[in-house]
Amino acid sequence: MFWHRLASTFVGIPVVLAVTWIGGLPFFFMALLIGILALRELYNIARLSRRSERLFGYGAHLFMFFSVSAFGTDSYFPGLILIFLSLSIYWLIFYPADFKSLAVLLWGVFYVSVMLSCILLLRQAPNGFLLVSASLITVWASDTGAYLVGMSMGRRKLMPAVSPAKSFEGAAGGLLFAAVALVLMATSVGYGLWQAAALGVVLSVTGQLGDLTESALKRWGNVKDSGSFLPGHGGVLDRIDSILFVIPVAYFLFVILS
Numbered sequence: 001m002f003w004h005r006l007a008s009t010f011v012g013i014p015v016v017l018a019v020t021w022i023g024g025l026p027f028f029f030m031a032l033l034i035g036i037l038a039l040r041e042l043y044n045i046a047r048l049s050r051r052s053e054r055l056f057g058y059g060a061h062l063f064m065f066f067s068v069s070a071f072g073t074d075s076y077f078p079g080l081i082l083i084f085l086s087l088s089i090y091w092l093i094f095y096p097a098d099f100k101s102l103a104v105l106l107w108g109v110f111y112v113s114v115m116l117s118c119i120l121l122l123r124q125a126p127n128g129f130l131l132v133s134a135s136l137i138t139v140w141a142s143d144t145g146a147y148l149v150g151m152s153m154g155r156r157k158l159m160p161a162v163s164p165a166k167s168f169e170g171a172a173g174g175l176l177f178a179a180v181a182l183v184l185m186a187t188s189v190g191y192g193l194w195q196a197a198a199l200g201v202v203l204s205v206t207g208q209l210g211d212l213t214e215s216a217l218k219r220w221g222n223v224k225d226s227g228s229f230l231p232g233h234g235g236v237l238d239r240i241d242s243i244l245f246v247i248p249v250a251y252f253l254f255v256i257l258s
Helices: 002-022 024-046 051-093 099-124 128-153 168-184 193-221 236-256
Strands: 157-159 163-167
Touching (some): 002 128, 024 051, 024 099, 024 236, 051 099, 157 168, 168 193
């Protein structure tokens, strides 16, 4: 399992960074496809059985990505209103539909489509490649630190009801690794060392919150992994749970507040 995990990491990270460097349509479609795969796993966890429900969710995802790519942040408010109105019409057409399914569809729009589409905005910003890369590397460093420290030193459980394997020691390791990673990239992203360290801690906390949120989702759905797409890593949603939360925060910190 460990070697599968390591092999997937060494193959996956260079591919993601290469496509991020290329940008444009390859980057757009990579993010779009990752989002669709994540939604598919979300719908499997929630046991959405109707084909029409899944098609609606995928359609909303496509709509959000294309509108954000074309119109930027101005598309979020009208886009979400339009999706909500469309979902209400869908409910009327297929009434009586399970209201839980509607909640999952709306959750998926925010959880995957909205959060992940922020990566398009981050890539479009000045020095977008460096900002996206710094965000992803910080997440990967945080995950690695939490895993290594948690496995070797973890004693006190962080949230056992949500994720029994996670510990306070592992969380602290994630903070440290993320801070160090962003400090090493401080010059590239235009921050001082202390600023970079603080931002690394903020992104690590955000990413760990995303990880715990997906853990709670899996426990609600009574599944161990979101899927089996990546050897040693579980599903796509297992791999991007931290990134989904970090990217909007990174866009706010790196672009809006800069």
